Amino acid sequence: LAAGLLLRRGLRLCGLSEEGLRTDPDGRPWLEGNPAFVSLSHSGDYAACVIAKRPVGVDIQRIVPIRERTVRRFCTGEEWDSMAGRPDFMRRSVAHWTLKESYLKASGVSTAGAFAAGFQLDPDGSVQGPDGWEFALCDQVEGYLLAVCRRA
Numbered sequence: 001l002a003a004g005l006l007l008r009r010g011l012r013l014c015g016l017s018e019e020g021l022r023t024d025p026d027g028r029p030w031l032e033g034n035p036a037f038v039s040l041s042h043s044g045d046y047a048a049c050v051i052a053k054r055p056v057g058v059d060i061q062r063i064v065p066i067r068e069r070t071v072r073r074f075c076t077g078e079e080w081d082s083m084a085g086r087p088d089f090m091r092r093s094v095a096h097w098t099l100k101e102s103y104l105k106a107s108g109v110s111t112a113g114a115f116a117a118g119f120q121l122d123p124d125g126s127v128q129g130p131d132g133w134e135f136a137l138c139d140q141v142e143g144y145l146l147a148v149c150r151r152a
Contacts, residue, residue, distance in 0.1 A: 002047035003040040057105030098147035106149040
């Protein structure tokens with residue numbers, strides 16, 4: 001509900017009509033007859049919405065424990081090597097998950113394609129991901145991570 005309210009408010013702020021608001025078979029929102037791209041996410045007490053002129057995806061996740069077996073399923077070997085045994089393993093695991101979810105939403109790749117995409121979390125906070133896409137990772141809300149992906 002909150003994500004939908006954010007979307008409607010965002011459309012008004014952008015001067016866009018919600019009359020063309022549709023959802024695809026997977027439940028992703030889109031605007032019929034309009035060049036804007038939209039993406040929604042929610043987790044715990046928070047919701048997120050982005051509206052852009054080019055393909056975009058957003059994901060917000062609460063930082064919670066994830067079993068190592070699960071992390072191995074959605075991370076590449078290089079990603080696993082970069083985080084295994086680190087004290088910030090949970091945060092990095094959730095970071096990779098949110099980045100892959102935002103990429104999936106923006107690009108339309110399959111879940112398997114998103115899981116196979118490699119991401120690198122740089123010490124300065126920047127993110128490297130698949131070519132042709134830009135990524136941002138935000139941790140401004142304690143206990144949550146938010147990732148945004150857009151076509152470069």
